[in-house]
Every structure is written in structure tokens, then in C-alpha cells.
Amino acid sequence: MELSQYFKLFLLSLIVSCSEQTEQDSQDSIDYSKEFESVINQFSKSTILEFDESNYLDEAFVKDFLKKLDPQKTVFIQQDIDNIIELIDNSDSYQVLKKSIDKYYERFHESISFRTALLKFYKFNFDKDEHIFLKPRENYFNNESEKYEYQRKYLKNELISQILEGKSYQESIEELSMSYSDRLSSLNKTRNSDKFELLANNFLSLLDPHSSYFSQRDLENWNLRMNLTFEGIGAILSYENEKAKVEELMPGGPAIKSQKIKVGDKIIGIGQGKQGKMINVIGWRLDDIVQIVRGEEGTIIKLEIENEEGRNIIELERGKVSLEESDASEKILEINEKKLGYIKVPSFYSDLECMKVNALGCKSITNDVQKFLRDFKIDEVEGLIIDLRNNGGGYLHEADSLTRLFINYGPTVQIKSPNSDVIIYNSWKSKKSWNKPLVVLVNKFSASASEIFAGAMQDYNRAIIVGQTTFGKGSVQRFTETDYGQIKITDSLYYRVTGEPTQIFGVEPELEIPSLIDGDGLGEDRYENAIKPSRIDKSTFFKNDDFNIELFLANHQKRLDESEYFVQMNFLKDFREDNREKLSLNIADRRLDYEENKNRNLRLINLGREISGEDLFEDYDEYLNREVNDDFVIDAEIDQSLEILIDLIEIET
Numbered sequence: 001m002e003l004s005q006y007f008k009l010f011l012l013s014l015i016v017s018c019s020e021q022t023e024q025d026s027q028d029s030i031d032y033s034k035e036f037e038s039v040i041n042q043f044s045k046s047t048i049l050e051f052d053e054s055n056y057l058d059e060a061f062v063k064d065f066l067k068k069l070d071p072q073k074t075v076f077i078q079q080d081i082d083n084i085i086e087l088i089d090n091s092d093s094y095q096v097l098k099k100s101i102d103k104y105y106e107r108f109h110e111s112i113s114f115r116t117a118l119l120k121f122y123k124f125n126f127d128k129d130e131h132i133f134l135k136p137r138e139n140y141f142n143n144e145s146e147k148y149e150y151q152r153k154y155l156k157n158e159l160i161s162q163i164l165e166g167k168s169y170q171e172s173i174e175e176l177s178m179s180y181s182d183r184l185s186s187l188n189k190t191r192n193s194d195k196f197e198l199l200a201n202n203f204l205s206l207l208d209p210h211s212s213y214f215s216q217r218d219l220e221n222w223n224l225r226m227n228l229t230f231e232g233i234g235a236i237l238s239y240e241n242e243k244a245k246v247e248e249l250m251p252g253g254p255a256i257k258s259q260k261i262k263v264g265d266k267i268i269g270i271g272q273g274k275q276g277k278m279i280n281v282i283g284w285r286l287d288d289i290v291q292i293v294r295g296e297e298g299t300i301i302k303l304e305i306e307n308e309e310g311r312n313i314i315e316l317e318r319g320k321v322s323l324e325e326s327d328a329s330e331k332i333l334e335i336n337e338k339k340l341g342y343i344k345v346p347s348f349y350s351d352l353e354c355m356k357v358n359a360l361g362c363k364s365i366t367n368d369v370q371k372f373l374r375d376f377k378i379d380e381v382e383g384l385i386i387d388l389r390n391n392g393g394g395y396l397h398e399a400d401s402l403t404r405l406f407i408n409y410g411p412t413v414q415i416k417s418p419n420s421d422v423i424i425y426n427s428w429k430s431k432k433s434w435n436k437p438l439v440v441l442v443n444k445f446s447a448s449a450s451e452i453f454a455g456a457m458q459d460y461n462r463a464i465i466v467g468q469t470t471f472g473k474g475s476v477q478r479f480t481e482t483d484y485g486q487i488k489i490t491d492s493l494y495y496r497v498t499g500e501p502t503q504i505f506g507v508e509p510e511l512e513i514p515s516l517i518d519g520d521g522l523g524e525d526r527y528e529n530a531i532k533p534s535r536i537d538k539s540t541f542f543k544n545d546d547f548n549i550e551l552f553l554a555n556h557q558k559r560l561d562e563s564e565y566f567v568q569m570n571f572l573k574d575f576r577e578d579n580r581e582k583l584s585l586n587i588a589d590r591r592l593d594y595e596e597n598k599n600r601n602l603r604l605i606n607l608g609r610e611i612s613g614e615d616l617f618e619d620y621d622e623y624l625n626r627e628v629n630d631d632f633v634i635d636a637e638i639d640q641s642l643e644i645l646i647d648l649i650e651i652e653t
Contacts, residue, residue: 030484032196036094038483046480047489048418057093068202069104073137101195109187115155116180124156126587132157133582156585164594165311179280208490209527210477215485232294233316239286259628260314269304308576309601312624330372331632341381348394348449366401373433383437383645393448403456404431410541413452414495437648438463441641444522447471451502459497461544465509466641472524474503497541501533510549511556513640565607565636572600611639
């Protein structure tokens with residue numbers, strides 16, 4: 001594009017930017033500088049973390065704050081950074097951070113305005129050989145021209161993605177134009193309270209990735225989000241690079257039951273009802289997205305999902321996620337003349353109100369699993385798999401009591417409190433209900449209480465842990481009030497009975513089962529400022545004889561090497577890795593990569609269906625439009641876990 005054209009469009013973007021109006025609300029009367037002081041005071045006296053107030057306005061901290069605002073380095077130019085750094089010596093901390101927020105909104109508004117102008121006046125050349133890089137930039141833009149060249153490529157990529165999904169060029173232009181118009185409208189309604197919330201949350205996240213700020217309106221939105229969990233699609237969303245990202249899927253919810261959406265997927269479009277028009281929601285406020293995702297039970301919502309496989313539209317029926325729907329489930333399988341038990345533990349649930357009256361008859365994960373174990377004994381089941389995949393945790397007391405079904409006695413977990421006292425969950429009264437071989441299946445999304453249970457099973461040598469290394473969250477948070485809101489802070493840490501942390505490290509399996517989902521950037525280690533893991537004293541406990549894991553490794557690796565499913569999975573992962581660094585903006589090249597990705601996905605999906613004994617899909621569209629039933633199926637990871645369990649039974653007998 002010629003420089004003169006850039007200049008004209010830049011002027012137009014400035015004209016559009018000048019129309020920006022900041023919406024006022026009741027909270028704009030708050031003295032946010034004093035609220036910021038309140039946030040700092042409450043954090044410093046409430047958190048278990050060490051906090052040095054003298055460090056949060058040095059140059060390094062401010063640069064980290066700016067990077068937090070613009071992690072991809074696609075909004076600011078270098079001169080913006082230099083100007084803000086110059087303010088440090090002559091301004092208080094709040095003013096420096098506020099200037100950063102103001103400049104961010106200004107620059108972001110310019111970017112959206114510029115893309116809007118491009119859609120109106122620029123003719124894209126889809127035959128040109130050029131690329132857009134996907135990884136974060138190392139440096140900020142040197143000048144506006146450099147920044148707007150990136151914006152052109154970004155928009156071109158958006159258009160190509162739309163065209164590859166079957167839309168015409170004109171339809172893509174119209175849809176994106178409407179989307180950017182909505183985003184500008186949303187930006188023009190930015191409140192002072194919105195800016196402060198962004199300021200406070202980014203500030204706190206640099207001190208602790210699990211700390212956050214909640215205004216009174218935020219608390220309402222938090223409740224909305226929790227309601228979404230239980231009266232919507234059963235998903236908790238976050239915001240990443242202008243897109244709503246699925247952070248968690250709740251057991252028993254429509255989203256996880258559909259098997260059409262997973263953690264890490266981006267929601268880029270939403271439609272209401274089977275015939276409802278799709279609305280592009282890239283760049284929308286997260287609370288606005290949550291609001292339109294919510295709806296009455298039984299109604300249909302369409303979601304346009306973006307992930308490694310590309311983009312596709314799915315339909316979900318909204319529903320309630322009740323306790324009964326998130327129950328554990330069991331299955332008895334007969335393989336190689338052996339009876340094998342399988343229990344899916346979706347969460348560490350418990351009916352607390354009932355527990356206050358009569359713990360024995362209450363709904364809880366421990367009571368449900370205990371019943372399954374009694375049935376397994378009657379049926380002479382020889383070994384058991386506990387499946388903790390995608391289990392994000394739950395009640396700590398349930399992790400403790402479930403562990404006791406598989407050990408004789410002793411501690412299960414250690415908790416370090418704010419005053420550094422260590423509380424040990426301990427009992428010398430046995431509740432053991434299962435003595436036979438045990439395999440625990442985990443993945444990257446097994447977190448918190450799941451890690452306590454899996455870690456205890458590993459430390460006692462009670463089970464073989466298989467799958468992928470778990471999430472690595474070893475901290476506990478609580479709320480404390482500020483002058484006008486609340487902050488969520490970390491007030492305790494938990495440790496394994498060995499004194500080792502799960503923080504960052506997670507629970508590492510003895511036998512790894514490869515996954516298509518790359519764990520990088522999905523666990524606790526994705527946070528640059530995550531709480532550093534520490535160790536405490538070992539608790540007294542008596543473990544079983546050590547497993548000789550070498551007895552299992554050779555067979556396990558041989559099965560993986562001979563499995564066509566895992567061979568094809570590695571091919572697909574390599575293919576995606578090749579396309580992770582950059583994307584071609586030549587539409588012919590992109591179309592070839594797009595079709596190749598779909599073909600490889602379909603091949604792997606059908607290999608998985610061969611393992612489970614299901615009919616194969618004729619094409620990728622049939623897979624996208626599939627009807628999902630709730631029947632138990634043996635997927636590739638369960639299949640490998642069963643083989644490991646058989647090895648364990650044969651060795652122990």
C-alpha cells in the first residue's frame with residue numbers, strides 16, 4: 001500500500017477517533033486514586049505472598065504493566081512506551097498507570113478505526129505471497145506506518161478465514177464491517193470504572209496471577225458468569241487478544257456433554273436459535289458476551305469456534321448444570337478375560353447443606369465412589385481406573401475423604417496458612433475400600449483437588465499415574481473488601497505429604513500418554529509471575545512398596561509405537577507446529593493448508609472411533625454436524641490406561 005494511502009486512511013481513523021465519548025456511570029464519582037491505595041493496602045496485609053511496596057513503580061514494573069496491556073505488542077508504538085517511562089520520576093504510581101491505560105484505549109481505538117477504513121477503501125490482493133506471524137512480537141512498532149502495516153495484514157487474515165469458511169468476499173467485508181462498527185460503539189461507551197478495573201486487575205496480576213479486582217458491578221458480572229456455569233452452556237470464559245476464550249468446562253454442562261467445544265477454544269461468533277444470524281463478537285466486552293450466551297433452559301445457541309482445526313459453527317441447547325448431572329459414573333469392562341472397573345470423577349462435589357445434618361446419606365463424590373467400589377467387589381472386578389481428566393477440582397475435604405478410600409491411614413495434604421502455620425489433613429482411622437490394582441488417568445486440565453488426590457496416590461505408591469502432567473495450581477484464594485469493591489487474593493498454599501509442591505510442577509505421570517493438545521501455555525507455568533514453588537517438611541506417612549516402573553515402560557512404549565492413532569497424532573501435531581509460527585496470506589496456499597488440516601483431523605478422529613467401535617465419518621462436515629450420545633466409549637487414552645492396568649494386575653498376581 002502506498003504511503004499516501006496510509007496517510008489518508010490514518011487521517012480518517014483520527015476523525016473517527018475524535019468522535020469517541022466516554023460513557024458515565026454511577027461509579028465514575030469514585031476517587032479512584034484512593035481506591036487504588038485501598039487495593040494496595042488490602043493486598044499487602046491479606047496475602048500470603050511477600051509484597052514490597054517500593055518495587056511497584058520502578059521502570060521494570062511499569063514496562064511489565066505495559067506488556068500486560070499489550071502482550072502481542074500490536075497496540076503501542078515505542079514512543080508511547082518512552083513517554084510513559086519518562087513520567088515515573090514526576091508522577092505518583094496511580095497517575096503513571098492511569099496514563100498507560102488512557103494511551104492503550106486511544107491506540108486501540110485508532111487500530112479499530114483504521115481497520116474500519118481499510119474495509120471501506122482498500123482492495124486486498126489475496127494472490128500476494130506474504131505472511132502474518134502468530135507469536136508475540138519482540139519489539140513495539142517503531143512508528144505508525146509499521147503499526148498500520150500490521151493492521152492491514154491482521155485484517156487480511158480475518159478476511160481469508162471468513163472466505164475459507166464458505167463466505168464470499170463481499171459477505172466477509174459486510175460481516176467484518178458490522179463487527180468493527182459494534183466494537184467502536186462499545187469502545188465509545190467505555191466508562192472510567194472500566195478503565196480502573198483494567199488498571200487494578202493488571203496491577204494485581206503482576207503481583208499474583210490469581211489476584212483480581214471486583215467492583216460492585218464486577219461482582220454482579222461474576223455472579224452472571226457463575227450463573228452461566230450452571231444455567232447456560234456450562235463454560236467459564238476469559239478474554240485473550242480481543243477474543244473470548246474457554247477457560248473451563250463444567251461437568252454435566254451442555255458444552256462438555258456436546259464434545260464439540262474444549263478448553264482453549266475461542267468464541268468468535270454467536271447466533272440465537274437455529275435460524276438466528278451469526279454475530280461476530282471479536283473485540284466485544286467479556287461481560288456483554290457472557291450476557292448473550294446466557295439464556296433460558298432449552299433454547300438453542302450457535303457458537304462460531306476457532307481453534308487449531310480452524311473455524312466451525314456448533315449448536316448447543318442451553319441447560320442447567322445440576323449436581324445430579326455432574327455425578328461420577330462407572331463402568332465394568334471385560335478385556336482379555338479380566339474384569340476391569342472404570343470410574344469417571346468429573347469434580348470433587350459435595351452437598352454441604354446436607355452434610356450439616358447427616359453426612360452418611362448426602363450426595364458427594366466420596367459416597368458415590370464408595371458405592372461403586374462395593375458393587376465392583378461383588379462383581380469380582382480385578383482392577384480399577386480413576387479418570388480425573390478435565391477435573392478442575394472442588395472441595396478440599398472431598399479430595400481428602402476420596403483418598404482415604406484407597407489408603408489405610410495417614411495424611412493426605414498439607415496446607416500452609418498466611419501465618420506460615422502448616423495444617424495437616426490427617427487421620428489414623430482407616431476407611432479403605434479398595435485394595436486391588438489402581439490406575440489414575442490425568443491430563444493438563446486436572447487441577448487443584450485432582451492434583452491433591454493424584455499426588456497422594458503417587459506418594460503412597462498406591463496407583464500408577466498415567467496421562468499428562470497436571471495443571472500445577474497449588475494455591476487457595478479468598479475475597480477481601482476494599483473501599484468500593486473487593487479483591488481476590490492468595491492466602492494459603494497446599495503441599496503433598498512429602499512436602500513437595502504441586503504449584504507449577506503439577507503431578508507428573510509415571511507413564512505418559514501423548515495428547516493432541518499441547519500443554520504449553522495452558523497450565524500454571526504460563527504465568528511469568530506465578531508463585532514460585534517451595535517445599536516444606538515431610539509429613540509422617542507409610543507408603544506401599546515402590547513400583548518398579550521399568551517393568552511397565554517397555555510394554556507401554558511398544559504399544560504407543562505400534563498404535564496408528566498415536567502415530568497419526570504425532571503427524572498432525574508436527575503439521576500444526578509448522579503452521580504455528582506464521583500464516584500465509586496467499587489464499588491459495590492457505591486453502592491447501594486448510595484442507596490438509598481437515599483431512600488429517602478426520603483421519604485421527606476416525607482412528608479414535610475405530611478404537612471405540614463407532615461408525616466412521618464419511619467427511620469432515622459429518623463430524624461437525626454429529627449427534628453426540630451420552631454412552632460410554634473407550635477413547636485412545638482410556639484404551640492405553642486399560643492396557644497399563646492389565647500389566648499391573650498381571651505383575652501383582
